[in-house]
Amino acid sequence: MSIQNKYLIGIFITTLALSFGFNSASAQKALLTPDQASSVIANCTPIKNRLDQLHVNDALLRVNRGQLYETVYSKLIVQFNKRAQSNNYDISTLQATTEKFSAQLENFRKDYRVYEQQLDETIKQGCSNGAQNFVDNIETAREYRNKVYEDIKQLNSTLDEYYTNFMNIKSTILGKQ
Amino acid sequence: MQEPFADSRTFWGKRRYLLLIIISLGVAFSLVIISMSLYIRSGTIQLDLSRPGYQRVSNQTDPDNISIGSYPSSGALDADALKTFEETLNSQIKKSKSIDAFGGDPLNPNELNFYQ
Numbered sequence: 001m002s003i004q005n006k007y008l009i010g011i012f013i014t015t016l017a018l019s020f021g022f023n024s025a026s027a028q029k030a031l032l033t034p035d036q037a038s039s040v041i042a043n044c045t046p047i048k049n050r051l052d053q054l055h056v057n058d059a060l061l062r063v064n065r066g067q068l069y070e071t072v073y074s075k076l077i078v079q080f081n082k083r084a085q086s087n088n089y090d091i092s093t094l095q096a097t098t099e100k101f102s103a104q105l106e107n108f109r110k111d112y113r114v115y116e117q118q119l120d121e122t123i124k125q126g127c128s129n130g131a132q133n134f135v136d137n138i139e140t141a142r143e144y145r146n147k148v149y150e151d152i153k154q155l156n157s158t159l160d161e162y163y164t165n166f167m168n169i170k171s172t173i174l175g176k177q
Numbered sequence: 178m179q180e181p182f183a184d185s186r187t188f189w190g191k192r193r194y195l196l197l198i199i200i201s202l203g204v205a206f207s208l209v210i211i212s213m214s215l216y217i218r219s220g221t222i223q224l225d226l227s228r229p230g231y232q233r234v235s236n237q238t239d240p241d242n243i244s245i246g247s248y249p250s251s252g253a254l255d256a257d258a259l260k261t262f263e264e265t266l267n268s269q270i271k272k273s274k275s276i277d278a279f280g281g282d283p284l285n286p287n288e289l290n291f292y293q
């Protein structure tokens with residue numbers, strides 16, 4: 001088989017794979033029936049109002065959650081690690097958990113930013129590009145919001161992990177004293 | 178013959194104050210554009226509850242989140258120091274779980290009453 005033919009086959013397979021990927025992605029979003037579409041258009045203003053309300057409430061939630069996790073990270077966890085380290089205790093497990101928490105906090109910030117931008121765009125566009133577009137935008141925002149929720153669950157779980165590791169180190173320290 | 182008090186300054190020389198104002202406005206405008214783009218790109222805008230439409234919730238931020246003192250990063254780790262840390266950390270963990278933040282499914286079509 002010539003090199004040219006190999007290239008052509010490669011391009012064909014890539015195109016097929018990509019088109020399959022796009023089809024399966026778009027298939028996830030349900031198409032509206034004409035009745036559903038007209039119902040969405042009729043309810044467009046109340047839906048937008050509810051999205052607006054959610055937008056504001058989530059902003060408040062983001063600020064409160066963000067401050068809570070930032071405070072726990074910078075004022076408690078990092079400070080305790082420094083103190084334990086300066087006392088020559090082995091805190092490798094605490095440090096690993098701290099790094100994980102820091103990475104998850106960054107994910108939370110990033111994912112919230114993506115979600116907020118999507119919701120903001122959805123509200124701004126409203127039904128101007130049709131009911132299907134509006135519903136698809138809301139569905140995308142919903143997926144992004146679920147990601148933020150997953151981030152919150154991960155952060156809480158890592159805090160639990162840190163607490164467990166801390167209790168182990170605490171008993172080690174008290175055992176030595 | 179040249180007039181005794183003829184103004185020999187250039188066009189912009191005669192309009193120095195106007196030039197100063199134009200340059201000042203240009204600099205101020207550029208700085209505003211730079212700061213606004215930083216404000217938006219960094220995501221600070223999303224945390225700014227003083228924006229129009231967000232003021233009604235701006236007084237609902239939890240001041241306790243930022244008021245807790247920093248745990249001392251130096252000193253001996255005795256039983257008291259460990260107990261203080263444990264209590265503070267535990268209270269913050271309980272707080273973080275006190276509400277199901279971003280839980281629920283408010284963007285569900287049924288919740289938004291799409292098809293009614």
